[in-house]
Amino acid sequence: MILEGKHKAYKINDRVYHCGTDITMSYIGGKWKCVVLWYLRHGTLRFSELKRLIPDITEKMLSIQLKSLQEDGLITRLSFGKRAPFRVQYELTDFGLSLIPVIEVITNWGIELGNNKGEIIEVL
Amino acid sequence: MILEGKHKAYKINDRVYHCGTDITMSYIGGKWKCVVLWYLRHGTLRFSELKRLIPDITEKMLSIQLKSLQEDGLITRLSFGKRAPFRVQYELTDFGLSLIPVIEVITNWGIELGNNKGEIIEVL
DNA sequence: CCGTATCCTAAAAGATACTG
DNA sequence: CAGTATCTTTTAGGATACGG
Numbered sequence: 001m002i003l004e005g006k007h008k009a010y011k012i013n014d015r016v017y018h019c020g021t022d023i024t025m026s027y028i029g030g031k032w033k034c035v036v037l038w039y040l041r042h043g044t045l046r047f048s049e050l051k052r053l054i055p056d057i058t059e060k061m062l063s064i065q066l067k068s069l070q071e072d073g074l075i076t077r078l079s080f081g082k083r084a085p086f087r088v089q090y091e092l093t094d095f096g097l098s099l100i101p102v103i104e105v106i107t108n109w110g111i112e113l114g115n116n117k118g119e120i121i122e123v124l
Numbered sequence: 125m126i127l128e129g130k131h132k133a134y135k136i137n138d139r140v141y142h143c144g145t146d147i148t149m150s151y152i153g154g155k156w157k158c159v160v161l162w163y164l165r166h167g168t169l170r171f172s173e174l175k176r177l178i179p180d181i182t183e184k185m186l187s188i189q190l191k192s193l194q195e196d197g198l199i200t201r202l203s204f205g206k207r208a209p210f211r212v213q214y215e216l217t218d219f220g221l222s223l224i225p226v227i228e229v230i231t232n233w234g235i236e237l238g239n240n241k242g243e244i245i246e247v248l
Numbered sequence: 249c250c251g252t253a254t255c256c257t258a259a260a261a262g263a264t265a266c267t268g
Numbered sequence: 269c270a271g272t273a274t275c276t277t278t279t280a281g282g283a284t285a286c287g288g
Contacts, residue, residue: 009247010238016247018180021158021227023234023242029153030280034145047250056142058282063251084288085249098233103145105229109222110147114134118147123133123140155261171270182262187271208268209269 027072027099032057032065034103037092040075041100044091066090074099151196151223156181156189158227161216164199165224168215190214198223 010017017023028034032054039045039053051062069075074096080087092100114120134141141147152158156178163169163177175186193199198220204211216224238244 009245010242011245012238012242016245017234017238017242018247019159019162020231020234020238021162022155023238024230025155025158025234029149031146031149032281034149035143038143038145051250058284059251060253060283061281064281079250081249084251086251086288088250102229102233105226106148107144109226110141110144110149114136114141114144114147118134118136118141121133121135121140123142175270182264183271184263184273185261188261203270205269208271210268210271212270 024102027074028103030065032061033069034106036062036065036069037074037096037099038103038107040090040092040096041103044078044089047088047090050090069096148226151198152227154189156185157193158230160186160189160193161198161220161223162227162231164214164216164220165227168202168213171212171214174214193220 010023012023015026017026028037035054035057036050039050045053047062047066050066051057051059054062057065066075066077070077073093075090075092078089078091080089134147136147139150141150152161159178159181160174163174169177171186171190174190175181175183178186181189190199190201194201197217199214199216202213202215204213
């Protein structure tokens with residue numbers, strides 16, 4: 001609905017979006033995607049490294065998010081080894097990298113609010 | 125999890141957040157909040173104007189979002205008249221206004237993607 | 249080590265009807 | 269005009285166990 005004209009929309013891969021935020025949110029919405037992308041901003045990380053960096057996420061959710069980010073073309077997956085233990089690396093694509101400035105703005109607003117109105121606490 | 129140190133978090137109004145995106149998303153996440161805030165960026169709008177600008181939203185969802193945005197301090201509600209038909213105006217607070225640059229970055233990324241990879245279609 | 253498979257709950261959203 | 273009230277569906281997310 002942010003487009004000029006009342007009855008226009010965007011169609012991308014057979015999905016219809018009514019405004020720019022719809023489009024962006026379909027890529028970074030939900031509880032975990034921003035966090036995963038943000039951690040990948042400086043380079044590749046392994047599955048277990050992401051899990052360690054984001055203790056609250058379950059392996060199932062991490063797996064789902066990584067698969068979704070892959071399908072959206074935001075990250076690549078590289079696996080090494082024929083048998084367990086495997087080594088799997090995740091890395092931002094150029095497309096995924098283009099989202100980092102967006103996420104940076106989002107996170108900065110939140111951090112500023114946290115600093116002004118919140119308190120820093122210790123958690124498990 | 126974006127904070128330095130593994131076991132720190134922000135607490136705002138008794139809710140715990142693990143990173144800046146968590147905080148911001150709690151204010152603008154979901155399907156409709158960005159859209160409503162974005163439409164209010166230039167001034168006040170009435171309930172029916174918002175409904176007309178966002179045809180896909182149901183009155184119930186619009187009502188819920190407006191109430192939530194109010195409770196979060198992002199918008200104010202001004203009502204006029206003692207009996208129906210009422211006139212109700214919604215307007216961004218300064219706090220709500222501080223989110224507009226964030227939403228602008230989000231929407232711009234989406235629009236650029238729509239222009240590059242999508243097609244503009246006509247919808248009902 | 250890097251995931252899947254099930255099962256489950258809770259939250260978000262939609263359809264429709266109605267009201268001061 | 270500006271909402272509520274119900275009911276239903278959909279989606280996201282979590283707990284736990286297991287597997288190549």
